[in-house]
Amino acid sequence: xxxxxxxxxxxxxxxxxxxxxxxxEALAGELSGILTWIEQLGEVDTQDVAPMTCVADLALxxxxxxxxxxxxxxxxxxxxxxxxxxxxxxxxxxx
Amino acid sequence: MTYRIxxxxxxxxxxxxxxxxxxxxxxxxxxxGASTTFGAEPNTQVSxxxxxxxxxxxxxxxxxxxxxxxxxxxxxAKINHRSIFARKNYFYADLPQGYQISQYEQPIxxxxxxxxxxxxxxxxxVGIERLHLEQDAGKSMHDQHPTRSLIDLNRAGVALMEIxxxxxxxxxxxxxxxxxxxxxxxxxxxxCDGNMEEGSMRCDVNVSVRPEGETELRTRCEVKNVNSVxxxxxxxxxxxxxxxxxxxxxxxxKQETRLFDPSKGETRSMRSKxxxxxxxxxxxxxxxxxxxxxxxxxxxxxxxxxxxxDKKERFITDYGLTPYDASVLVVDRESAxxxxxxxxxxxxxxxxxxxxxxxxxxLAKAGHSVxxxxxxxxxxxxxxxxxxxxVINGRIAKDVFDVMIGxxxxxxxxxxxxxxxxxxxxxxxxxxIDAVIAANPGKADEVRGGKEKLLxxxxxQVMKATGGKANPGLVNDILKSRLLGG
Numbered sequence: 193x194x195x196x197x198x199x200x201x202x203x204x205x206x207x208x209x210x211x212x213x214x215x216x217e218a219l220a221g222e223l224s225g226i227l228t229w230i231e232q233l234g235e236v237d238t239q240d241v242a243p244m245t246c247v248a249d250l251a252l253x254x255x256x257x258x259x260x261x262x263x264x265x266x267x268x269x270x271x272x273x274x275x276x277x278x279x280x281x282x283x284x285x286x287x
Numbered sequence: 288m289t290y291r292i293x294x295x296x297x298x299x300x301x302x303x304x305x306x307x308x309x310x311x312x313x314x315x316x317x318x319x320g321a322s323t324t325f326g327a328e329p330n331t332q333v334s335x336x337x338x339x340x341x342x343x344x345x346x347x348x349x350x351x352x353x354x355x356x357x358x359x360x361x362x363x364a365k366i367n368h369r370s371i372f373a374r375k376n377y378f379y380a381d382l383p384q385g386y387q388i389s390q391y392e393q394p395i396x397x398x399x400x401x402x403x404x405x406x407x408x409x410x411x412x413v414g415i416e417r418l419h420l421e422q423d424a425g426k427s428m429h430d431q432h433p434t435r436s437l438i439d440l441n442r443a444g445v446a447l448m449e450i451x452x453x454x455x456x457x458x459x460x461x462x463x464x465x466x467x468x469x470x471x472x473x474x475x476x477x478x479c480d481g482n483m484e485e486g487s488m489r490c491d492v493n494v495s496v497r498p499e500g501e502t503e504l505r506t507r508c509e510v511k512n513v514n515s516v517x518x519x520x521x522x523x524x525x526x527x528x529x530x531x532x533x534x535x536x537x538x539x540x541k542q543e544t545r546l547f548d549p550s551k552g553e554t555r556s557m558r559s560k561x562x563x564x565x566x567x568x569x570x571x572x573x574x575x576x577x578x579x580x581x582x583x584x585x586x587x588x589x590x591x592x593x594x595x596x597d598k599k600e601r602f603i604t605d606y607g608l609t610p611y612d613a614s615v616l617v618v619d620r621e622s623a624x625x626x627x628x629x630x631x632x633x634x635x636x637x638x639x640x641x642x643x644x645x646x647x648x649x650l651a652k653a654g655h656s657v658x659x660x661x662x663x664x665x666x667x668x669x670x671x672x673x674x675x676x677x678v679i680n681g682r683i684a685k686d687v688f689d690v691m692i693g694x695x696x697x698x699x700x701x702x703x704x705x706x707x708x709x710x711x712x713x714x715x716x717x718x719x720i721d722a723v724i725a726a727n728p729g730k731a732d733e734v735r736g737g738k739e740k741l742l743x744x745x746x747x748q749v750m751k752a753t754g755g756k757a758n759p760g761l762v763n764d765i766l767k768s769r770l771l772g773g
Binding site: 252261 | 331567577
């Protein structure tokens with residue numbers, strides 16, 4: 193599968209990665225190479241194989257509905273670049 | 288009556304589907320042990336899982352799973368014993384993970400249905416496409432600072448049920464009925480408090496239009512986060528009219544996310560959501576498939592209360608109510624229980640009339656709910672007994688009821704204290720009648736001459752003379768025999 197420059201620019205935007213225009217062409221080539229390599233898997237016959245969502249044959253562990261966590265706003269905000277009144281502060285995002 | 292929009296080129300049909308996000312009632316969040324209580328100080332109910340710090344892993348809350356299954360059963364839906372959590376990727380400041388843990392291809396609940404109770408007493412069925420579990424996002428506050436937004440993650444990670452309807456609705460009124468009914472069911476079974484104003488139930492509306500008679504669906508628009516039943520109905524009208532204008536101008540409606548502005552009564556495009564449908568879903572590698580057996584589903588099923596539809600049927604059959612009255616009474620459990628307590632051992636229709644027409648009206652006026660009604664079901668029952676045993680008549684009963692609403696008093700005591708007992712003493716009534724006839728000889732002659740309509744006037748005069756306490760049946764009988772000799 194070949195990716196073009198526009199697709200690469202779109203993926204970069206969705207992931208909020210800053211990929212300069214002059215690198216997009218090269219990245220498109222590299223990503224296409226990876227996808228083509230992965231596509232070899234298509235050669236395997238999976239007719240009677242159930243889709244796999246996880247490697248281990250385990251069931252999901254359930255938790256009791258009790259409050260066991262929280263109550264430490266200072267720890268939660270410790271890495272925030274900016275904070276005010278106990279909140280994270282971010283550039284204004286509003287419609 | 289079918290709802291149509293009259294355009295310049297003809298008549299247009301509106302097609303509506305609703306996506307409701309209902310906050311699950313649970314003590315802790317879907318994947319963390321932080322509290323879900325509303326209104327706490329910012330970021331005090333946030334675990335490191337909710338803040339998406341590196342290396343933190345989600346563990347599912349069993350009660351949230353139960354709540355989703357309970358809701359699925361109440362919607363008569365298919366319960367999937369195996370479902371998968373997926374990551375829905377999008378970038379926003381109140382979503383610290385950069386993705387929402389949701390369910391995509393294999394949700395916990397599949398197809399079901401919801402029966403709408405329309406205001407005219409009729410019923411319609413709307414298909415439910417699916418219900419899945421997902422995380423709520425945090426809260427952004429844009430009005431606290433001139434150039435910055437503040438983020439509180441207390442709500443981040445709280446469990447939501449996204450309930451998706453089929454595009455089965457054709458008019459705003461149906462969308463309103465759908466939301467009211469869904470809210471009623473969620474409250475009955477205790478899986479969501481249904482409070483749209485506080486945001487514990489939120490609604491996205493999918494609207495498209497097509498010329499009457501066309502069978503294909505045209506492009507739809509999604510109107511996001513409409514937060515009351517009334518606004519949902521207004522948003523549909525506004526958006527449908529806009530789409531009709533777009534088509535009729537020769538252009539095409541393009542699929543997009545829009546916002547409803549209630550103050551202007553119009554919808555507008557949300558540019559920021561242009562990429563919104565590019566979510567790049569994939570199975571969440573942090574979570575194994577969610578599995579449970581039929582025994583689990585049975586246990587949940589046994590915990591279900593009688594549902595509104597079943598209760599409505601029972602009220603119609605057991606108490607002889609009309610479908611409309613029954614649907615009004617079963618909207619919430621408190622009203623239904625109250626009615627049943629009043630109706631127990633009494634005439635069901637009379638009980639329904641008093642609860643719906645007198646009690647609900649008086650409560651609304653006084654700003655009370657059924658739960659804190661000043662008149663208990665037992666007291667209202669006693670009042671109906673006083674009427675049934677002819678101690679008081681219907682008119683006096685209304686006066687006594689007004690006193691009860693004001694003071695919470697006992698009806699028997701009120702009747703005794705105020706001397707409201709119905710006059711059934713024939714002698715006293717005859718005396719009053721004779722006095723009225725003597726005072727109005729002309730009118731009496733008219734009745735004798737065949738103008739029987741005037742009898743009603745005489746009944747009124749006699750009731751007035753006896754302070755409303757005379758037994759109206761007796762008054763009628765005696766008047767007739769006096770004036771018509773019958």
